[in-house]
Amino acid sequence: MYDRLKGFRDFYPEEMGSRRQVFDAMEDTAARYGFREIATPTLERTQMYVDKSGEEIVDELYAFEDKGGREVTLTPELTPTVARMFVAKQQELSKPVKWVSTRPFWRYEQVQQGRFREFYQTNVDIFGSSEPEADAEILAFAADTLRGLGMTADDFEFRVSHRDILSGLLDAFDADVDTRNAIRAVDKRAKIDEMEYIGLLEDAGLSDLQAQQFDDLITTGDLDAIADFGDEDLTAAVDNLRNVLSAAEDFGAGDVCTLSLTTARGLDYYTGVVFECFDTTGEVSRAVFGGGRYDDLIEDFGGQPTPAVGVALGDATLQLLLQRADAWPDEALQTDYYVLTVGDTRETAARVARDLRERGNVVETDVSGRSFGAQMGYADSVNAETVVIVGEQDLENDEVTVKDMVSGEQTTAPVDAFPGEFDAPTYDDFAE
Amino acid sequence: MYDRLKGFRDFYPEEMGSRRQVFDAMEDTAARYGFREIATPTLERTQMYVDKSGEEIVDELYAFEDKGGREVTLTPELTPTVARMFVAKQQELSKPVKWVSTRPFWRYEQVQQGRFREFYQTNVDIFGSSEPEADAEILAFAADTLRGLGMTADDFEFRVSHRDILSGLLDAFDADVDTRNAIRAVDKRAKIDEMEYIGLLEDAGLSDLQAQQFDDLITTGDLDAIADFGDEDLTAAVDNLRNVLSAAEDFGAGDVCTLSLTTARGLDYYTGVVFECFDTTGEVSRAVFGGGRYDDLIEDFGGQPTPAVGVALGDATLQLLLQRADAWPDEALQTDYYVLTVGDTRETAARVARDLRERGNVVETDVSGRSFGAQMGYADSVNAETVVIVGEQDLENDEVTVKDMVSGEQTTAPVDAFPGEFDAPTYDDFAE
Numbered sequence: 001m002y003d004r005l006k007g008f009r010d011f012y013p014e015e016m017g018s019r020r021q022v023f024d025a026m027e028d029t030a031a032r033y034g035f036r037e038i039a040t041p042t043l044e045r046t047q048m049y050v051d052k053s054g055e056e057i058v059d060e061l062y063a064f065e066d067k068g069g070r071e072v073t074l075t076p077e078l079t080p081t082v083a084r085m086f087v088a089k090q091q092e093l094s095k096p097v098k099w100v101s102t103r104p105f106w107r108y109e110q111v112q113q114g115r116f117r118e119f120y121q122t123n124v125d126i127f128g129s130s131e132p133e134a135d136a137e138i139l140a141f142a143a144d145t146l147r148g149l150g151m152t153a154d155d156f157e158f159r160v161s162h163r164d165i166l167s168g169l170l171d172a173f174d175a176d177v178d179t180r181n182a183i184r185a186v187d188k189r190a191k192i193d194e195m196e197y198i199g200l201l202e203d204a205g206l207s208d209l210q211a212q213q214f215d216d217l218i219t220t221g222d223l224d225a226i227a228d229f230g231d232e233d234l235t236a237a238v239d240n241l242r243n244v245l246s247a248a249e250d251f252g253a254g255d256v257c258t259l260s261l262t263t264a265r266g267l268d269y270y271t272g273v274v275f276e277c278f279d280t281t282g283e284v285s286r287a288v289f290g291g292g293r294y295d296d297l298i299e300d301f302g303g304q305p306t307p308a309v310g311v312a313l314g315d316a317t318l319q320l321l322l323q324r325a326d327a328w329p330d331e332a333l334q335t336d337y338y339v340l341t342v343g344d345t346r347e348t349a350a351r352v353a354r355d356l357r358e359r360g361n362v363v364e365t366d367v368s369g370r371s372f373g374a375q376m377g378y379a380d381s382v383n384a385e386t387v388v389i390v391g392e393q394d395l396e397n398d399e400v401t402v403k404d405m406v407s408g409e410q411t412t413a414p415v416d417a418f419p420g421e422f423d424a425p426t427y428d429d430f431a432e
Numbered sequence: 433m434y435d436r437l438k439g440f441r442d443f444y445p446e447e448m449g450s451r452r453q454v455f456d457a458m459e460d461t462a463a464r465y466g467f468r469e470i471a472t473p474t475l476e477r478t479q480m481y482v483d484k485s486g487e488e489i490v491d492e493l494y495a496f497e498d499k500g501g502r503e504v505t506l507t508p509e510l511t512p513t514v515a516r517m518f519v520a521k522q523q524e525l526s527k528p529v530k531w532v533s534t535r536p537f538w539r540y541e542q543v544q545q546g547r548f549r550e551f552y553q554t555n556v557d558i559f560g561s562s563e564p565e566a567d568a569e570i571l572a573f574a575a576d577t578l579r580g581l582g583m584t585a586d587d588f589e590f591r592v593s594h595r596d597i598l599s600g601l602l603d604a605f606d607a608d609v610d611t612r613n614a615i616r617a618v619d620k621r622a623k624i625d626e627m628e629y630i631g632l633l634e635d636a637g638l639s640d641l642q643a644q645q646f647d648d649l650i651t652t653g654d655l656d657a658i659a660d661f662g663d664e665d666l667t668a669a670v671d672n673l674r675n676v677l678s679a680a681e682d683f684g685a686g687d688v689c690t691l692s693l694t695t696a697r698g699l700d701y702y703t704g705v706v707f708e709c710f711d712t713t714g715e716v717s718r719a720v721f722g723g724g725r726y727d728d729l730i731e732d733f734g735g736q737p738t739p740a741v742g743v744a745l746g747d748a749t750l751q752l753l754l755q756r757a758d759a760w761p762d763e764a765l766q767t768d769y770y771v772l773t774v775g776d777t778r779e780t781a782a783r784v785a786r787d788l789r790e791r792g793n794v795v796e797t798d799v800s801g802r803s804f805g806a807q808m809g810y811a812d813s814v815n816a817e818t819v820v821i822v823g824e825q826d827l828e829n830d831e832v833t834v835k836d837m838v839s840g841e842q843t844t845a846p847v848d849a850f851p852g853e854f855d856a857p858t859y860d861d862f863a864e
Binding site: 001002003004005006008009010011012013016017019020031032033034036037038039040041042043044045047048059062064065066067068070072074080084085087088089094095096098099104106108118126128129131133134136137144247250251252301302303333335346347350354357360361362363364366367368369378381382 | 433434435436437438440441442443444445448449451452463464465466468469470471472473474475476477479480491494496497498499500502504506512516517519520521526527528530531536538540550558560561563565566568569576679682683684733734735765767778779782786789792793794795796798799800801810813814
């Protein structure tokens, strides 16, 4: 017997059925917003990730040398791949480009609750618009997705921040501050104690007093005071954040957006608005997912300068939130009909099954030559709603038996009229 | 600029839209037959493939050592993984187990037309039934899938064969023949010349005369003559093949099944009925896909003996067949509405877009702050069927403009009644 690799998951039908409903909800919402599905390779050159994040990233990747001597990596995230794809066809693509895809990614890291070595993400990105409406459309898509899954503003909130406000403020305190490390400190703020946090800001170049003042400003989130504090770039960033929040309001996501300048996002490539989704109850203690603007990446990848904004919804934390909100879809098989054969009735039973399937129903029938009781037991195990019994005796009367599996009631129906005019015939359609 | 790895593919929206329609057709058909979706890991232990196919298989795999020192492989096919999953939960699973999944697989091999290093397969399997109805259900599923994609018996045929007939015949000629190598020779028959083929049969232990006689029997496909030729096992195999073809007839796949004992399938693990799908015109010159029965694999994987039968449809050859039959879905974006804003009308335009999306439509709107002309050009590029123009002047009259993008005709509609009672309002609904 072989074992499954640690951090990898097998999904059996019941659980997969629930996951599929969640993926479908995300993809249907994305489709209605005009995001277009793409599909991307599982392997990319390792250099693409090293250039973006430094040599040390390789320790966290499934990186190896292929049989042709290429250094390749199981993709740990989608953004570099879509940047590569965008650059490859930049001229011919009609802008804005709006892409969506759902697929697995891989990181070699410690396995813990809600974190696996193979995980799934739905990535949604817009390339080619720097307008606040693009950021707002990403927020509105994410909000609609969660609403479509049965959650409300009581369940989740988007904490919205702005990288240029954080960096502009830091610059205003001290032009020599290490902005990147200071923003990383902000990203860790909720996970470490205050001493350590202030210490990280000091390491980045702020004095103790400056660090306290900086933290006061981002904690209160007083945008007027912040705009007054810095130069025109900071004012522009404040305006941009206000415009995005206003557009999000128009786009129907206002009720779930909260200004939160202590939100920073870990990844270095963000440039403008960033946001993270949180469980309002706090029971799911870390960010459920996040996204933001990354206006420099396409140029870094050798393309024409192109603004971009996106969000990535991961399967594991989203499942934690849905389960907390009691909105995780039921893990149960669904079957419309089981067509049960008794005796030598295969030809008629197969015709009935085929006709029901043609009408779009989920239909199982016997493929194991089993007894009446064994077939009934199986029909029950797959939660068949209706069992159609095609028995030799019934057929002598040109009838089949229709049994409602919830009530247990059964009646007969003329075999030639089954399913006949009905798309989804039930016991009620034939009961006297 | 980074390049894509050789043998890997990027799928942009137009092509992906067509692929999605094909995948959906397969998955919808599978769902209607009661096959249940599963999802499986991208990596498995290399040993699983070595045990099954020998050490030399590693040369064709993306195999490497992970950071924890495990020898792992990018899965080259699904069957070993589903066998592992079945064995892991064999006791609790309700039989027959019917599973389906669509995902990529990887082989390090020469890239050529219709063959890539990363390819996609839809795998459909039944575990737990040795009855002919199980084989027939696989054939019927595959036939319905191709019909659902718009093809008919004029476009494709399933060449149905039986491993036990081939091996039983070989045994009848000479009990010491190397059955495995002789069957591999049959699998190569159509691709090599006759001399070489007969030579391979001789290498496997048949005399020249026996090889000729064997080939005559499998070419004519006279099942009575074959049954007479061997022992009761051969007779049983002939009966089984007849029963499968008869069940396939009842299940509606009779018209696409052809007896073809020169079909053998390359993989060693098949045990009973095997089949391959071919283009009837011969334009696609190799098998489009294939499947069959593999009753020994679960036991080989440490499980209780369990019969199994399945089919795997690969994306690349299926695309070749669909294109040959002129049944490949149109590679074009589809958009129901573009909501165009002119002036300061974002709030109303967003409300209109949201209402249309809630009714299930694909709706894009401006996120780039563009001019009327630029928005019209974009609406055209995404094939919007209807453009709803939300202009400042129209709004002063409480109206929007509804433009049919095919005819170019336009009319106005009351903004409060749009979309109002309509799920998918068009120009015609408002034209006088």
